[in-house]
Amino acid sequence: MATLEHILYIAHRPEVSDGKIKWVPDTIVRTVDRLPQVFWKDGKAWREANLWALEMARNRNVKLSTAISVMEHLHKYAEWLEETDIDWRHFPITKVERVLVRYRGALIDARDRGNLMPSTTTARMNAVIRFYRYAAGRNFISREAPKWQDRIVTISYFDPVGFERTMSRVTTDVSIPNRARPGRRLEDGLLPISDQDKLDLLQFASTNASRELCLMLMVGFYTGARIGTILTLRTTALDNAMPDPKLPNMWLLPVGPGTGIDTKFDINGNLMIPQQLMTMLRNYATSRRHLDRVVRANGADKSLLFLTRFCKQYKVVAVAREMVDLRRAGQIVGLKFLQKFKFHQTRATYGTWLITLCLMCMEVKAAIEFVKHAMFHKHESTTFGYITFAQNTKEKIELDKLFTEAFLGLSDHLKSAKGA
Template identity: 45%
Template sequence: MSMLSYIRFQPWHEAAADDGVAWERDANHPDIDRLPQIFWRSREGWAEANYWALTKVSDDGVDLETVKSLMKHLHAYSEFLEDSKLDWRHFPIRMEDRVLVRFRGHLIKQIESGSLKSSTASARIRAVIQFYKHANDQNFITPEYPMWRDKTVVIPFFDVTGFRRTLARASTSLAIANRTRLGTKLEDGLQPLSEQHMSELLGFTLHEASEELHLLLTTGFFVGARLETITTIRIENLEAALPDPFIKGFHQLNAGPGTGIQTKFDVQGQLLLPDFLLAELLRYAYSTPRLKREARAAPRDRSLIFLTSRGSRYSSNSVSRLMTELRRDASRAGLKFMSRFKFHETRATYGTWLMKIMLGITSVPTAIEFVKNAMFHKHESTTFGYVKFIESSQGKQQAAAAFSEAFSGLTTRNWDDFHA
């Protein structure tokens, strides 16, 4: 896949020399440390995008952190291009075949699957459009057909004197609205599943979905980790897990920088892994189906627990496709709650029930600290959102038996019973 790297850029310029032209350091322009640059799978640089990053910093005076953010969005776009085998200059006569239209559809699918927030998707398409405007101005691209349609959005508002005014804002046909969901929300606007719906879903995936998707969802529900964390767990991580000294029936799984397991904001800590799930993941890790996938994998990916049928690591795109199929199949089977289910809601479900249990056995500050560590929250305010959600939800006094057994450590769930 494509790669986003950071380099130290040293400006040089031409200078006259006795034997012609020589190059020397440009003393009038400082070095740029950690300038973001994108490289394709072939390790060839994306020259047009990399030049854009340089001009944003050196010519336009844009803050380097802002440029890093823009290039992260463009890097996600480059991954889409390589996965879809598309050229970034592909603008045929059919509107739906044009590369930016297809990318917009890809982002919307990610929003629907829960793998991407609408705010991120909105910022991503804006960053990509900004790059294309630059590329067009520099004549790096001269499409025969329009890349998008420009439009004006009129926003009404009231001024300080109470008079109604309007504000005109330029937009494009590719823009993605940053829509938020109504009602009480948790981190990233998530909603948890009830215990009944969670059990129905896992019962369905056990028999009707792939073993990999079933285990991905089970890990999400019983560990509460983000998808990027789950898909980077390796066999050596599981084998290095140690029994929790304070909670019976659990192991601690180190995650974060230095472990190979990715976490948001590089937060470091220990995932709480129920013993029954640890045993099941290790069983799957050495099963024949997974070993066949491992044989097809690149050396650096072979120890990952979750690999696709081609031996690749799971990306947000591949999980998004699996979730789209799951929603369709589960809805047809009568699981109506699945019509809008997103993978990330496994995390909301875990956090909600864990907080309910902790509030039932300890003080609010202690419960918040415990859940904050278990869910790798960077800020305590994020964890406190679960307290407010429970307080405003019906049935807040009822703890789910399945989660109580798993999280309290008083009993150990039998995996065979769970599958029954």
Template identity: 45%
Template sequence: MATLRQINYHPFRVNIQNDQVHWTKSNHQNIEGLPQIIWQDNTTWSEANLWALEQATSFRSSIKTVRSNMSHLLAYAKWLESESIDWWQFPDRESERCLNRFRGALIQARNSGELAPSTASQRMAAVIRFYKWARDLGLISTEWPMWKDKFVGIKLTNQFGLEHTLKVASTNLAIPNRTVAGPVQLEDGLLPLSVKAMKEVLNFADENASKELALMLRIGFFTGLRIGSITDLKVSTLQNAITVPEVGIKTISVGPSAYPPVDTKFDVSGSVPIPNELLEMLLDYASSIRRLKRQSLSSENDQDLLFLSRFGNNYKADSSSAINVEMSRLRKLGLKSGVTVLRGFYFHRTRATYATELMKVALNAMPVADAVEFVKEACLHKDISTTMKYVKFIETSKLMKEASDAFTEAFMGLSRSKAVNE
């Protein structure tokens, strides 16, 4: 199947002197870890790789965004190979076009629980962006019937409560993000697990997942770090953990300003609390024979990474697709084994669970304003509005439970009265 590889791109420019070609190093900045797609027959997907280079050199996208886009395009490339379809297959019959068929495959994967709703939406959007770029550059024909353009209106509310509608260009191939409906939408529309369900997931992962995934899930549940940050954790990050004076809790530093730096969303830097038991568990793993064998196979730049694949590669190189594959296998195995809590479970729900439970504890221990600020800092939220969703979720859930209990009591009372009368 197609693979995603990273190269260190060094820009050169060509000069013609005395009818001879000379290559000289360009003043443009080198790009470390530029993602490139290789087909199964070891040929390169030139158009897609050129798109990655254009994104990385335009300064409109960070290298993390480029890798994310290319990971979605890699999934598309793998699907094309599995279906024996060319990426330029656009016949008159709409149902036979490559993009329409891929959209159907994504929706099916979403509905079956193999893909998170947000992932399906983002994957289709990334593929469409690539085709639009290729069409604008004339790499593919503008006459091909690829999609139908449309405009959708998005309602926005400002801080004063005034609404306005923003028109956004879209296509008929876009996949709406069908998130879980609930009383309050948390980050990415995912709901937290109960503490009991969390323990079920961890126990099942300990017995059926790799050591690495089991530890990653623990980090997600007990620190709230995203998978992108977890796969970029360094052994030095753990060794440099500090103890907060007079409090006793330990924290690890993440973000671009940390030493060593650890990737975070929006490049937010901060200190994340970590339970001492989990910290010791991770340090033991860092010095285990299992990890040291992987470290011996890794490149010099990856030596300090906490998590490495069995071939010594870093997980972040493929935007965590290896983790997504193992998570999918774990869900399927869990459902076969009767572990129903794994139905609809995605890695990011570990973060929603952590933030919810942390907010419950904080609200019981300090004033609301202090609790919100504490959770905001612990979860590295960019905006306080994201943190406030957890307060509202907890309050709404409590009210719903009270209403449910009252309804049940009233219903049972009516049922008993009816039974007596009969």
């Protein structure tokens, strides 16, 4: 099977010395750590895809995490190519035989069987299409090859201040749209979990997961931080955190560009951390378990709060693996909600809880402003989604209560009539 490896890329340049060519490190070109590279099962590199990864990684406008994510999708595509024994440049006249058409069908089948999330299906196909656009632009494949048919679609949307806008974009007939699911959803299409499920999960994780994963879940549930922010928290930031002058028992921890802690869209702000959680994080930072890992860590990793047992920075994929084990163990003991639980639901749970509290003590406009800054939303429309969801959920709970009372009353009436 094709493999995905991460290498340390150091650029070299030829240098002639004593009539011989030597390759020496090029100090002008930036070094790339953990550059993703795909290799076929025979050990040969997928040169075209790997060159694309290198160009993305060396582009300062593209984050390395983006290049890694795209190459993970291409790795899955390479595995499928080897399973089906088809060349990635196979574009015959017959449409159903074209490699992209066949792969699109395979992805849809996997999605419909429940093996792939709809969002993952869409992202995987989009990554493959992006690669083929790059390959055609570099003449790795013929530009005239019948890969797909482009078409322009117009999308209507509302900007942050409420004006309706339209934009045009190019799509293809092999793209896989990610249709919105029925019902209300929050960020990334996820739902919060109940307070009781949250407490059950944290209690179960405290004895059945690593100390690191348990703390990560607590940070997610009680600060709303994204996984990218949590994995880059640093002990130096904990030391520099300041008490919130307006909220007692709350700490403000600076995050964003310049702090060493990542945020989506590179937004600067202060992460609100409750006193009890701050105490737990600081105790962990000075624990023997953490300090042993710090001693064996390298360079900038030494200041990270969360280090793996290999004394390296946690990656999202490592957290995902631990979550798989936790979900399996939890379902065995009856925590059925864990079957579809995802880490990012910690953020949705926090946001719903926070907006509910805010609406109890302030006006809607003030609540939106407060929650927007607390959760580092780029647009108010994202925050407003939490208000709509919270209000809609409350209405559903009240409606359910009335329906239950009415049903029980009808049941009693039928019993009385039957007895008569």
